[in-house]
Every structure is written in structure tokens, then in C-alpha cells.
Amino acid sequence: MAIPVEQLADEMYEIVKESAGVKKLKGGDLTKAMVAKHGDEVSRSDVKAAIRILIDSGRCVYGYFGGSSIELPHTEAAENQ
Amino acid sequence: MATEVERKTDIGPPHYDQFLHPLIKENYGKWQYHETLAPGVLMHHGPAGDIYTVRVSSPRLVSVNFLNAIMDLADKYSDGYFRFTSRNNVEFLLASKDNIEPLKQEVEALGLLVGGTNNAISNVVHTQGWVHCHSAATDASGLVKSVMDELAEYFTSMKLPAKLRVAVACCLNMCGAVHASDIAILGVHRTPPKIDNETLPNLCEIPTTVASCPNNAIRPTSIEGKATVKVDEEKCMYCGNCYTVCPAMPLADPLNDGVSIWVGGKICNARTEPMFTKLAIPYLPNNPPRWPEVTSAVKKIVEIYAANAKPYERVGEWINRIGWPQFFDMAGIEFTKYHLDDFRHAGTTYRRSLHNRY
Amino acid sequence: MADDLKTPLLDELEQGPWPSFVKDIKSMAGKKEMAKDLLRQLEKSYEDKRGYWKHGGLVGVMGYGGGVIGRYSALPEEFPGVSHFHTMRINQTSGWFYTSEALREITKIWEEHGSGLLNVHGSTGDLVLLGTRTEELEPTFRALTEKGWDLGGSGSDLRTPSCCVGPARCENACFDTLAVNYNLTHQYQDELHRPMFNYKYKIKISGCPNDCTAAIARSDMGIIGIWKDDIQVDSKAMADYVDSGMDVQGLVVENCPTGCIQLDGKEIRIDNSNCVKCMHCINVLPKALSPGKERGAAITLGAKAPIVEGALFGSVIIPFMKIEEPFEEVHDLIERIWEFWDEHGTSRERIGEFIERVSLAAFLEGIGEKPLPQMIKAPRDNPYVFYEEYFAEEGEGE
Numbered sequence: 001m002a003i004p005v006e007q008l009a010d011e012m013y014e015i016v017k018e019s020a021g022v023k024k025l026k027g028g029d030l031t032k033a034m035v036a037k038h039g040d041e042v043s044r045s046d047v048k049a050a051i052r053i054l055i056d057s058g059r060c061v062y063g064y065f066g067g068s069s070i071e072l073p074h075t076e077a078a079e080n081q
Numbered sequence: 082m083a084t085e086v087e088r089k090t091d092i093g094p095p096h097y098d099q100f101l102h103p104l105i106k107e108n109y110g111k112w113q114y115h116e117t118l119a120p121g122v123l124m125h126h127g128p129a130g131d132i133y134t135v136r137v138s139s140p141r142l143v144s145v146n147f148l149n150a151i152m153d154l155a156d157k158y159s160d161g162y163f164r165f166t167s168r169n170n171v172e173f174l175l176a177s178k179d180n181i182e183p184l185k186q187e188v189e190a191l192g193l194l195v196g197g198t199n200n201a202i203s204n205v206v207h208t209q210g211w212v213h214c215h216s217a218a219t220d221a222s223g224l225v226k227s228v229m230d231e232l233a234e235y236f237t238s239m240k241l242p243a244k245l246r247v248a249v250a251c252c253l254n255m256c257g258a259v260h261a262s263d264i265a266i267l268g269v270h271r272t273p274p275k276i277d278n279e280t281l282p283n284l285c286e287i288p289t290t291v292a293s294c295p296n297n298a299i300r301p302t303s304i305e306g307k308a309t310v311k312v313d314e315e316k317c318m319y320c321g322n323c324y325t326v327c328p329a330m331p332l333a334d335p336l337n338d339g340v341s342i343w344v345g346g347k348i349c350n351a352r353t354e355p356m357f358t359k360l361a362i363p364y365l366p367n368n369p370p371r372w373p374e375v376t377s378a379v380k381k382i383v384e385i386y387a388a389n390a391k392p393y394e395r396v397g398e399w400i401n402r403i404g405w406p407q408f409f410d411m412a413g414i415e416f417t418k419y420h421l422d423d424f425r426h427a428g429t430t431y432r433r434s435l436h437n438r439y
Numbered sequence: 440m441a442d443d444l445k446t447p448l449l450d451e452l453e454q455g456p457w458p459s460f461v462k463d464i465k466s467m468a469g470k471k472e473m474a475k476d477l478l479r480q481l482e483k484s485y486e487d488k489r490g491y492w493k494h495g496g497l498v499g500v501m502g503y504g505g506g507v508i509g510r511y512s513a514l515p516e517e518f519p520g521v522s523h524f525h526t527m528r529i530n531q532t533s534g535w536f537y538t539s540e541a542l543r544e545i546t547k548i549w550e551e552h553g554s555g556l557l558n559v560h561g562s563t564g565d566l567v568l569l570g571t572r573t574e575e576l577e578p579t580f581r582a583l584t585e586k587g588w589d590l591g592g593s594g595s596d597l598r599t600p601s602c603c604v605g606p607a608r609c610e611n612a613c614f615d616t617l618a619v620n621y622n623l624t625h626q627y628q629d630e631l632h633r634p635m636f637n638y639k640y641k642i643k644i645s646g647c648p649n650d651c652t653a654a655i656a657r658s659d660m661g662i663i664g665i666w667k668d669d670i671q672v673d674s675k676a677m678a679d680y681v682d683s684g685m686d687v688q689g690l691v692v693e694n695c696p697t698g699c700i701q702l703d704g705k706e707i708r709i710d711n712s713n714c715v716k717c718m719h720c721i722n723v724l725p726k727a728l729s730p731g732k733e734r735g736a737a738i739t740l741g742a743k744a745p746i747v748e749g750a751l752f753g754s755v756i757i758p759f760m761k762i763e764e765p766f767e768e769v770h771d772l773i774e775r776i777w778e779f780w781d782e783h784g785t786s787r788e789r790i791g792e793f794i795e796r797v798s799l800a801a802f803l804e805g806i807g808e809k810p811l812p813q814m815i816k817a818p819r820d821n822p823y824v825f826y827e828e829y830f831a832e833e834g835e836g837e
């Protein structure tokens with residue numbers, strides 16, 4: 001049975017939260033983590049849809065330092081530094 | 082009360098069809114040939130009739146006022162249709178030949194030049210520089226302006242042996258394609274990044290920063306108990322990769338930043354295969370607002386090329402024919418150890434035959 | 440207004456025949472504090488020989504991970520007008536064609552919401568709106584989408600594909616560059632706006648080997664027009680060139696890289712089996728010669744500027760394919776490439792570096808293509824072959 005997209009979103013949110021400040025995760029990292037956990041029960045497009053849920057709901061935001069990442073929301077870093 | 086309109090996303094660009102002159106639509110895919118009527122003026126012939134193109138210089142960094150003036154001219158002379166080239170020139174697309182001269186006059190009255198076709202220097206592709214980028218070792222717009230003020234006659238005429246493509250990039254990231262231009266002007270840093278140990282631990286991931294260096298020059302370390310990184314200065318080649326991923330490692334150094342000059346690159350496949358640009362001058366100082374050392378070096382290269390290359394020979398093809406020793410000699414450029422490659426596959430650039438000119 | 444704006448160094452760049460960006464920025468300085476402080480900060484850069492921008496910030500419009508480049512002044516107290524100076528990249532039209540009616544909508548929006556300064560166009564091809572504040576991003580985006588415009592890419596995503604003028608105004612086009620450019624930009628909106636790749640992915644589309652978009656040097660994926668059959672000759676036009684006194688022998692025949700052209704009086708003879716489609720003869724004799732009739736494109740992969748592992752040109756991965764509506768074969772190829780690169784590439788690894796790391800052989804296997812001699816300049820010159828087939832002693836094999 002395919003894992004519901006909402007569940008994937010929640011699981012990925014936890015991963016993003018845990019690695020906050022330690023490692024910036026890319027979309028690909030999250031995909032690999034989900035595939036490692038659920039094997040054939042997740043597809044790339046499900047993971048993409050789940051990331052879109054996280055971003056569109058504002059639970060996560062995109063970041064960029066040399067490469068794009070998916071992070072917890074933050075204040076405008078460069079401005080506040 | 083204003084009603085909230087629904088937010089649209091992922092609509093993509095509008096269809097190009099609505100931006101094509103009716104004559105272009107009729108001739109679409111059926112063009113037969115073109116002629117260059119004068120520098121900057123082309124005629125394309127198709128079964129439905131001819132369309133005339135007037136190509137005009139642009140500084141690329143422009144204001145809405147510039148565009149509005151261009152659009153007023155387009156309304157007056159080209160039925161509101163125009164386009165931009167891959168080298169940032171403006172092209173008016175005229176259905177009537179009679180509009181060419183009056184348009185040219187108005188364009189020139191705006192302080193713009195008509196040209197850039199065939200065996201000319203076309204517009205200079207360039208990057209952001211001090212106008213807009215954090216990485217810049219020099220300014221791009223100012224360099225382009227200074228160099229093209231000197232070389233404008235090669236934009237408005239077609240007296241070079243072949244087309245000549247000049248590009249400017251203000252750091253090694255090279256947002257423009259300077260690595261395959263006839264002449265490239267490239268901003269360079271010459272000292273290692275200056276590490277801000279205060280902010281680094283908050284702003285940067287240490288493993289990512291360490292991994293970013295192509296030369297393994299970065300090591301994790303700690304200063305007064307705080308994790309940070311250090312740079313092995315012997316190994317650093319000032320490429321700025323680390324700075325791209327870690328803002329606490331800036332390279333800007335007013336005393337040492339400057340400009341290098343590269344020659345002989347080419348993209349189109351005509352006659353010879355595409356070629357990378359090669360180092361001609363390792364360093365010239367940043368000397369704003371006019372960069373006299375850079376403009377005179379570039380002008381010199383253009384002039385010896387113009388005087389010595391055969392018809393259709395691009396800069397790189399000409400140098401390959403006469404050989405690098407003769408190029409350095411003619412250009413009056415000192416050959417130094419910096420010209421010898423020492424990065425990956427450096428050996429492929431060493432002379433491995435006795436085919437030399439003395 | 441301009442009386443409190445002292446920029447003696449920049450003022451020097453208002454002189455001379457080439458159009459001046461300083462004049463253009465100044466033309467906005469009366470209306471926009473942002474343009475004025477941009478000039479002031481730039482003047483300081485010219486004095487001090489260094490830039491004063493902070494490393495990019497993390498801003499964007501809701502839901503998108505690309506298209507906006509955050510930029511902040513490092514000296515916001517001195518130059519408050521550019522304390523925020525963000526860039527918005529807008530998908531350009533195929534072939535950079537516009538009407539004044541359409542582009543006026545953009546200039547109006549930008550005068551209202553931003554600095555009124557732009558790059559036409561950026562290096563990737565987008566229309567680049569230079570300089571606005573964080574709180575203006577969303578309103579600008581709304582105003583733009585209302586008029587039918589959308590943002591381009593930035594970061595680890597697909598960048599806005601760009602194409603040459605192609606069939607719209609060039610007799611050399613071997614396929615419809617504008618159509619495929621439009622199609623791919625729309626097909627891959629998600630990949631453009633929501634970065635999921637290892638690094639950036641640029642697509643450039645040129646209608647023939649003249650490669651006016653520099654696909655071979657600047658694009659992770661180049662779609663470059665080519666033909667397979669004989670160069671088409673108009674013998675009447677050919678005779679006219681000879682009659683005009685043009686040195687066809689010196690300019691054309693002797694410049695052919697494979698020596699496959701002969702001039703016989705007023706007639707041109709081309710040994711098409713040896714023609715490498717370099718375009719030289721067609722460029723010099725546009726009225727007499729044109730590309731053959733069996734047209735399509737070669738696909739190149741992997742071009743990039745030096746960062747990180749050195750500059751690369753693209754290499755031929757598909758020597759020839761038809762490029763025809765609805766472009767399903769192109770989609771299929773792109774998706775096979777992305778999938779393999781996604782799966783096995785590493786962070787900040789461009790496709791060119793990826794292919795070099797895993798080897799062309801492994802890459803081709805990964806995307807399901809067969810090796811062909813057109814993909815190489817020469818076979819390997821070292822003997823370190825990883826043989827995968829060998830015989831086992833009889834009775835011990837499977």
C-alpha cells in the first residue's frame with residue numbers, strides 16, 4: 001500500500017527539524033531518506049508532492065547557499081547578521 | 082473593497098506567437114537567405130516578403146526609461162515588434178525598407194549605436210560586478226563601457242577578419258560564457274578567503290564548507306573552543322567555491338583584486354571545433370572608472386588580430402596558425418609561469434611534439 | 440534631485456560613444472531612492488575598489504524555491520535605499536521576441552514595485568528585474584502573473600531554457616527552436632520553480648551548428664540543430680556568386696575543414712559523406728547553400744564554467760534525433776537523464792562532472808543509450824579496460 005502523502009510530509013518535517021543547524025537537506029536527500037525507509041511504497045512524485053505540501057503550508061521554506069535546501073522557516077538571515 | 086484575485090503559479094511564459102510580426106509568421110520556417118545591407122542592418126528574404134532588421138547596442142543594465150524609448154521607436158517604425166539577441170542587442174523588425182534610415186537617425190539621437198553584425202565586435206556579454214554581486218573582483222558594466230568606448234568603431238563597421246566575441250565576468254563563477262570567447266576579461270582574486278571566525282560557526286556548515294574546496298585546502302579547526310575552518314594558503318587558488326557555500330569566507334581584497342585577459346575561445350562549429358579561451362595576461366590592476374591598462378591591452382590584441390588574421394579566421398584560429406610564441410611576441414605580452422597550467426589534466430596543454438616555431 | 444548625488448568617478452562613464460549604464464541608472468535616480476543609493480554605493484565601490492553587497496539572502500515568493508535572488512547592502516545605514524536590492528528573474532519569451540504592448544506592462548509593474556532597473560537579458564536568458572524590497576516580492580509576482588508572466592529558476596533547479604531566433608528569422612534552423620523551448624519551459628514548470636536537483640540544469644537550444652545560444656559551452660543540455668543528408672545547392676545562385684568575382688576557392692573551398700568541397704567552374708561539388716556540418720560554406724554562401732532536408736538535432740550534455748572542477752564543453756550524447764511536436768521523445772530523454780543524475784549525483788555536481796566521475800559508459804547504461812562512435816573524438820588510448828565478459832573454464836560456468 002502506498003504511504004499517504006501527508007504522512008510523508010510529516011515524516012520529512014521531522015527529519016528537517018532534526019537536522020536543523022547540523023546539515024542543510026536537499027530535496028534529493030529527503031527523497032533518498034523516504035525511499036530508504038519505505039522502499040517501493042513511495043515514489044519520487046509522492047515525495048515531491050509531500051515537499052510541496054510542506055512548502056505551501058509554510059512549515060518549511062527553501063534555502064540557498066551554493067545549492068538549494070529545504071529548511072525550517074527563519075528570519076532573513078543575511079539581513080539580521 | 083477590492084476582491085482578492087486568485088493567486089496564480091506555474092503559468093510559464095506567454096506564447097511567443099503573439100510577439101511575432103505578421104510577416105515573420107508568414108515566413109516562419111520558410112526563410113530563404115539573408116543579406117547584410119549595412120553594418121547593423123539585415124534583410125531576410127522569404128516567400129511572403131522581406132523583413133529588415135536594425136540591430137542596436139544596449140548597455141544591458143538599463144532602466145524602464147531606456148525600454149520605453151525603444152518601444153516608442155518600435156511603435157513608430159516596426160509596428161511595435163522587436164526582439165533582443167543572445168548578446169543583448171536590441172533588434173527592430175521592419176516591414177518597410179523606407180523606415181531604416183529614419184529609425185537609424187532616431188536611434189543615434191538616443192545615443193545608441195547601430196551595428197554588431199558579421200565581422201564586427203558584437204555586444205559584450207557580461208555579469209553583475211559591483212553593481213549587484215557579492216562575489217565580484219571587479220565591476221562588469223564599467224569594464225564593458227570602458228572597453229567598448231575604445232572599440233566602438235569595430236561595432237559600427239565590419240572591418241575585422243571575422244566576428245569577434247568579447248565577454249566579461251567579474252569572478253571565476255563566470256555567470257557569462259567567457260570561457261569560450263575570442264577575448265575574455267575576467268575578474269580575479271589573488272589572496273585566500275578571509276575567515277570570519279566569529280560568524281562562521283553560525284552561518285556555515287563545516288563539513289559542507291570543507292567539501293566545497295576543489296583543492297582540499299580547507300580543514301576543520303577550532304579557535305577558543307569554537308568550531309571553524311582554516312585554509313592552507315599554499316593550496317588555495319582563490320576560486321571562491323568556499324565563499325559560495327559559506328558567507329563567512331569573503332575573498333574581496335581591494336589591494337589585490339584585478340583583471341585577467343584570455344583569448345582564442347570560440348563556440349560556433351564553423352571550420353574548427355569550439356575552443357576554450359586561454360590565458361594571455363594573468364593580472365592587470367583594477368583601475369576604475371576607466372581601467373586604462375585593460376582597455377589598452379584589449380585594444381592591442383584586437384588591432385594585431387585585425388592586421389594579421391586571414392578572412393574568416395577567428396582569434397583562436399589565427400593564433401593556432403601563427404603559434405603562441407609569435408602571439409605573445411606580437412602582443413608584447415610577457416610569458417610567465419602563470420601561463421603554465423597546473424590544474425586537472427594540465428599535461429594536455431604541454432608541448433608534446435617538436436612542432437614549434439622559432 | 441540630483442544635486443545631493445555626487446558621483447565624480449561614475450560621471451566619467453557618461454562620456455564616450457558606447458551607451459552608458461550610468462546615464463540609465465541616473466535617469467531613475469530622481470524617482471527612486473533605490474537607484475540613487477545604488478549609484479552612491481557603486482561610487483564608493485569605484486573609490487574603494489571593492490563590492491559592498493552581502494552574500495545572497497533567503498527570500499522568494501510563496502511556494503517557489505527559485506526565481507528570486509536575495510541581495511542586501513553591506514552598508515545599509517549609509518545606503519538605506521539599497522538595504523534590500525533583490526532580483527527577480529522572469530521567463531523570457533522564446534527567441535526574446537516582444538511587442539511594445541506586452542513589455543510596457545512589465546516596465547509599468549517594475550516602475551511601481553521596484554527600482555525601475557533591469558537586465559535585458561540575464562546570462563541564462565531571463566528578463567532580470569534588478570532591485571526590490573522583500574515586501575514587494577509577492578505583490579510584484581502577483582502583478583506579473585496577472586499579466587501572464589512567471590518567474591524563472593535559480594538555485595539547484597532547471598533554469599529557464601533559451602533558444603535562438605530559429606525558424607522565426609533564420610534560414611539555417613533545422614527544427615523549431617521556439618516551439619521546443621516554449622514546450623520544455625511549460626512542461627517543466629515544477630522543476631523550474633521547486634529545486635530538487637543536485638545542482639543547476641541549463642538547457643539551451645540552437646537551430647544549427649552555428650550555435651548562437653552557446654549551447655555547447657553554457658548549457659548542461661544543448662539541443663543543437665543538424666542534418667544528415669546532402670547540403671542543398673541552388674546552382675543558379677552559386678553561379679551568381681562566382682560571376683560576382685567572389686573568391687569562392689580561397690574563402691570557401693580552402694576553409695572547409697575536411698577538404699570535401701570542389702569548385703568546378705561555376706559549379707560546387709560537395710562530398711557530403713565527408714562533410715562535418717560545420718556551417719562554414721553555408722554561412723559564406725547563404726543564397727546558394729542550405730542545410731539538407733533530413734533535419735533534427737544533436738543532444739550535448741555537460742557544458743559549464745570552471746566552478747567546481749574546471750570548465751567543460753558539452754559532449755555529444757545523442758548524435759541525431761528528430762525534434763518534432765509534441766516532443767515526447769525529448770521529454771523521455773530529459774527524464775531518463777534527470778532520474779539517473781538525481782539518483783547517483785552528489786551535491787553541487789553538475790551533469791558534466793557527474794558523467795566524468797561515473798564514466799560515459801556507465802552514464803549511457805544508466806540512461807539506456809548505446810555507445811556510438813559519434814560520441815567520441817577517439818577511442819581510449821590506455822589499456823585499463825574493465826572487462827565484464829570473460830569465459831569460465833568449462834563445467835564451472837553457470
Ligand code: SF4
Pocket residue numbers: 208209210214215216217218250251252253254255256257
Ligand atoms: S561572475 Fe561572479 S561576481 Fe560576477 S555576477 Fe557572476 S558570481 Fe557575481
Ligand code: SF4
Pocket residue numbers: 273274293294295296297298299312316317318319320321322323324
Ligand atoms: S578559494 Fe577555492 S581554493 Fe581557496 S580555500 Fe576557497 S575553495 Fe579552496
Ligand code: SF4
Pocket residue numbers: 603604605609610611612613645646647648649650651652664
Ligand atoms: S543557431 Fe543557427 S539556426 Fe539558430 S539563429 Fe544561429 S544560425 Fe540561425
Ligand code: SF4
Pocket residue numbers: 352694695696697698699700709713714715716717718719720721
Ligand atoms: S559544412 Fe563545413 S564541412 Fe561541410 S562542406 Fe561546408 S565547409 Fe565543408
